[in-house]
Amino acid sequence: MRTIHVEHPIKDTIQKNSEPCVMALGFFDGVHVGHQEIIKTAKTIADQKGLQLAVMTFFPHPSSVIKKGKQITKYMTPLSVKEAMFEKLGVDLLYVVNFDMQVAQIPHEEFVDSYLCGLQCKHAVAGFDYSYGFKGRGNMAQLNTDADGRFGVTTVEKLEKEEQKVSSTVLRQLISSGRVEKVPSYLGTSYEMLGILRRIGREYRLYIDSDYFLPCPGSYEVTLKSGGLVTKAMCEVASTDRPGELSVRAFYDLPFDDHTPVRLQWKNFIADYQMDAFHAQAPMDELELSI
C-alpha cells in the first residue's frame, strides 16, 4: 500500500502520479464493521474492474478544525494504526488529506473535480450518510450529480446493531463509559491498542500512541498478545496518567521481553479507580448520548 499525504491545493504531481482507482470515502475512525463493509464493497468493484483500491481519508478529524460540536482529538485508530488496517483489507492507495480551514471551504463540486476526478477515481464508494464539501453540503445524491457521468457511485446501506447505526460515535460512547465488553459486536474485535511493553520494578508500562482514545478511569481486565503468546492482566487508567502511557499489572511475571511490541485488548471493566464501585452495567439506552 502506498500512502500519499495531500495538502490543499492538491499538487499537479500528485494528480499526474495517480492511478485509475475505485475510491472509498470517509474518516473511518475505528475501522468498525460498517467501515469494513465500505472497503470490502469498494474492493469487489476494484477487482471486477481491474482498478486500484484507494481510500481517501482526512487528518485531523474535521470537528477539531471546524470547532463545531464535540471536537474529536483522540482516535480509536490513530493514523498509523488505520494505515495498517487498510493495508490488511487490501487497499493499494491511501490518500490522507490534511484537513484544515482551506479544505473545509472547498465547495462540493470542486472537491469532486480536483480530489476525485483529479486522482482518476473511476468509481466512488461511501455509506448512506457520507457528506463532503463546504458545510458538508455534498451527500450521496449530490455525489452522483457532481460526478456527472465521469465515475460511478455506490452507496452502502446503513449497517445496524440492535436497531442502532454502527458508528464511531457509539463506539466512543461505549469506551468512554467503560463498557468495553460491548465493543466487539460493533468493531468486529475487542478494542485494542498497540504499544511497547516495559518492565519498571514490579510493574509494567505500555507505551502507546498518545493519540489513542482512552476508556474512562478505572481498572480493566485486558489481554496482552505478542507473537504467539497471550496472557491476561489488569490495566489501570487514571486521569493523572501521562499521555501515551498505560499502567499494566499482573499477579505473575509477564511472558514478554522488555521492549516487546504488544497488542492490548480491553476486555472488561472491573472497578472504578478507587476500587469502590464494582461493575454495574446499564443497558445501552441508558448511555449518555453526549459524546
Ligand SMILES: Cc1cc2nc3c(=O)[nH]c(=O)nc-3n(C[C@H](O)[C@H](O)[C@H](O)COP(=O)(O)O)c2cc1C
Ligand atoms: C472538501 C470538504 C469540505 C468540508 N467542509 C466541511 C464543513 O465546512 N463543515 C463540516 O462540518 N464538515 C465539512 N467537511 C466534513 C464532511 O462533512 C465529513 O465529515 C467528512 O467528509 C468525513 O465524512 P464522514 O464523516 O462521512 O466519514 C468537509 C469535507 C470535505 C471533503
Ligand SMILES: Nc1ncnc2c1ncn2[C@@H]1O[C@H](COP(=O)(O)OP(=O)(O)OP(=O)(O)O)[C@@H](O)[C@H]1O
Ligand atoms: N453503519 C454504517 N453503515 C454503512 N455505512 C457506514 C456506517 N458507518 C459509517 N459508514 C460510512 O463509512 C464512511 C466513514 O464514515 P465515518 O467516518 O463518518 O464513520 P461513522 O461511524 O459514521 O462516524 P461518526 O459516528 O463519527 O459519524 C462513510 O462513507 C460513512 O457513510
